[in-house]
Amino acid sequence: MKYLILGASAAGLSAVRAIRQLDAGGEITVLSRDRQIYSRCLLPEVLAGRKDPGATRFVPEDFLERHGARWFGGVEATRLLTGEKAVLADTGDKFTYHRLLIATGASSFLPPVENIRKGRQVYGLRNLEDVEAISAAAGKGRGAVIMGGGLVGVDAAAALNERGVSVTIIEAAGHILPLQLDRRAAERYQHIFRKRGMEIITGEMVTRILLDGDDNVTGVELKGGRTIPCALVVAAAGVTPNISLLKDTAVETGRGIRVDEYQETSVADIFAAGDVCESLEAFTKKITTTPIWPLAVQQGRVAGWNMAGARRKPLNNFAFRNSMEFYGLPAVSYGLTEAPGPGYETFTRESGESYKKFILKNGRLRGAILQGDITGAGVYGALIRENIPAGATGEKLFGLTYADFFNQLEDGSFIF
Amino acid sequence: MRVCISADQVLNDFLAARSGVETSFNRVPPQAVKCGFGMQGVCCRLCSNGPCRITPKSPRGVCGASPDTMVARNFLRAVAAGAACYLHIVENAAVNLREIGRGNSQLPLKGTGLLNELADSLETGGRDRNEKAVNLAERVLADLYLPRNDKMRLVQKLAYGPRFELWRQGGLLPGGAKSEVFDALVKTSTNLSSDPVDMLLHSLRLGIATGLYGLAMTNKINDIIWGEPQIRTARAGFGVVDPDYVNIMITGHQQSLAGILQDALLSPEAADMARAAGAAGFRIIGSTCVGQDMQLRAAHCPEVFAGQTGNNFTTEALVATGAIDLVVSEFNCTLPGMETVCRQMLVPQICLDDVAKKQNAELLPFDIRETRAIAGKIMRGAADSFAARRKNVTVNVPSHGYDDVLTGLSEKTLKNFLGGSYKPLIDLIAAGSIKGIAAVVGCSNLTAGGHDIFTVGMTRELIKRDIIVLSAGCTSGALENVGLMSPAAAELAGESLKKVCLSLGIPPVLNFGPCLAIGRLEETAADIAAELGVDLPKLPLIISAPQWLEEQALADGAFGLALGLTLHLAIPPFITGSELVTGILTKGLENITGGRVIVDGDINSTVDRLEAVILDKRAGLGL
């Protein structure tokens, strides 16, 4: 069996491992645009100067060797030829397969803003190359504007702030991290950021990037008319799956590559996993992209198993969960951040560093935010994911632990 | 699970062979899991909001008590209970002395020399021996019963001068001893004191009351009643038990109670009773500290006292020999576990004091006016038991112990042995023949390596380094049963100490007897200090209660700290949950009294540290 895997990040390498669990002899080939294996989630650490690029590898040095996989780094798949079961690469090489996994990830989404493609110092924060470029531009002073106050934007902002760069975040919503946190939790971060010298502008958006004669970024102009001088712009307005190689193929796509619960696409023997795909998400029960690391690993594993001939579904496909930490204040959130309408009960408690919020509907948790004290957060996540009655309301919600749901199998495993 | 072992190999073998008998040694492994909160002293059960325990997520009790408060409260309560035990003993002894003086008892006074001395030195006066006895006893009792804001009157005369001055200046002079105990209970009750420092100072006052009254005064009264110690060679170990006799085992701490058997068992009636039961006579089998006391004064009852068998944790094994016909108890170190063995071996138990009432024992409330009747009942019970049980039990007394144990050492006999002055000892120390003195005292427990393992191991190491060891307490039972109190043990000492021992014909470990004799060690130390013209903390002397067991030991320890001595313990006294309390006891206290605690559970490192203290103090004296 010949396996071809496009992408050497969480999903791709997870698939390598899964295939090897079931198929000791198959030929595994990995192509990746990345020239080195690294964890994208650690890029803000590199940007902040806390980690060397070399320390971002998330698998042992000999991982591919140990799993008997060939890896071609710096090789981008450009076209998929489903008919002849082959992939063309930008090197001109052609790679054939019996089973293919597309785990090419996603790229920074560039919103329709004037000059965004023209400006020479407009970057995403997606690849190691981005970090290098941002670092170089940041060294020239005059500050940075972060377009988008989501997780990537705030990560980038905090990292640059830590390096002494003056940073402005522009967020269209009423507060930063609108998908991850409610207003209160976000405000607690905003307060910290502002104390650290960051500027945060909410309810605003960049309409134009100001350039000099050489297309160097000199500032941005906001919808409200205000201009903010800066030397670089980080576009952090979301990601878009890397599916251009699927042009002219029958592989069904929406925003990402549509896959079933076995991570298989509409075309036989072609699988997709990670940020590039879209699937039935467990919390929303909707088909959507699921761009979080744990699901990339899990989907890659499920894809790998199924490519190797097993029929296995994922444990769950729960994408509405986030963890973060800025300036020593950690937070974890799941599901809803605000009650979307009547029929929901909301419970909050704030003391000192700790802020907790739970959203309940019909006795079941639909959302949870834990900021400051995040110990034991996962139990709330499991209740939301598994749609288990919380068995508690009011004050008691704040003290839920697995003791309340204790159930142990004969082998010592816990289950809910 | 492996059974607990003893430093005493014969005892190990004996217990191994008696697999049908369960003793404390068997119960150590199933109790090996200790509560960490208890160990650190940070469990509080003072109110119904508790028990509260200190953890990183719950750093204070519901009431707000910090670990420092919890530890100090628990510690003071333990010291108070321990002090109460010794004060109970001296109270009974004083009452008995008073009643003898008043002519309400037929018991003679065998130590009138000391009575005369004390009537002078303590200025209690009296025209004749009876009045002197009454006066002394009443003065002691009066002090015990004073309210707390009245300082006890005899302290100044009992204490070493420089110490008294330091205590007076430091506010450490105890008020009425019983009131000190009483108010310690008040102080440590729910939501009263939260001040760890005040509670530790209270512990020191309790220590002083314990030492001067509970220990020293008890010794003096017993010396007056039963006769003063005399240095002699005696047998020790289970081997002292002769199965042909009706054997009455005594456990406890109150010779002033158990002593009534001494003369009674020698009476013609006793001889008849024993003969009728088929025995050669009656024997008192010494065990625990009351046995040590009797051993110390055995010159006054050589025929009836068979000898000392061992300490607290050999009592069950002793009953298991089958050769004991009756157990008479009057105080602690009477293990509850002994009751099971007694039932098994068909041994009745009699208690003379309800503070140590055992569940299956008959209580014969002690009354000094009725000593004959009480002794008669005990004899009767023992003889009946002998007659009834001997055909039904197997008697198996192991060959155990030594017959050349040097006993009878006291503050006076040692001095007399040295020629009436401590000068020769000081000269030996000055010359370096003896590096220093280690008082190895207190109890035995089963946790510091096993039964007497630490005590014996540490003592061997100390004498090897030319440090002479004086023992008082269950440590004496341990050390005599492994031969360290026999002259031949000189061979185990370092070269210079060995030379001293051989020339004087003494072992390198001197037997002062029971834990009460810690009071004698204090007087000995004070005498040496006086001879040198220094205060106690200057002496090249350390005190170690390596295998401390109980609350009484903590009260003794508090006395040692008040005396300004360096006190070693192998097991922490349930204080490590408080940085503050631990800090004061192990460091800060040195600036107040000169004393401090060293906690070390390793024999070699302990001896290294103790030796360093001794060398340091020698240097301080210019030696």
Added chain:
Amino acid sequence: MLRILIKPELCAGCKNCQVACLAEHSPSGSVWLADLSGGHGRPRNSVELNSRDLPVPLTCRHCQEPECVTACITGALSKNPATGLVEHDQGRCAGCWMCVMSCPFGMISPEALEKKTAVKCDFCQGRETPRCVEACPTGAICLAEVSPETGNNTTPGEAPKEEGLH
């Protein structure tokens, strides 16, 4: 594989398992000297009351398919194929809290002192019997030999032994 089994009905709520865990991971290793007030961090196990106010000892399961390992972005967490233990390499940990977010049982937490990395049960690395098991006076926490084949089967359709990315 050795696993810690929990019998909540035997738990007396003494928290001795927590003291033992704290001691094991403190500088001296001694229960006498472990800083119960938090100076040596927090225990990695816990005793929590359930909804009926009965104590339940809780400790990491070293899951067959550990979600903490799946969520780990640095490779700090891994499942040791030989022992089946879920191991955490503090040196690689970035403190991203994805594992805290993902463990359904709440068995991995931010280290309480520095709060820079996560900590979890390490099965008292190299110790024959984990300290908590040794310290439990009632047998509520005990060791059992568990066959790796009878995995933690929360996935319909069955999953093989999962060793994470390490």
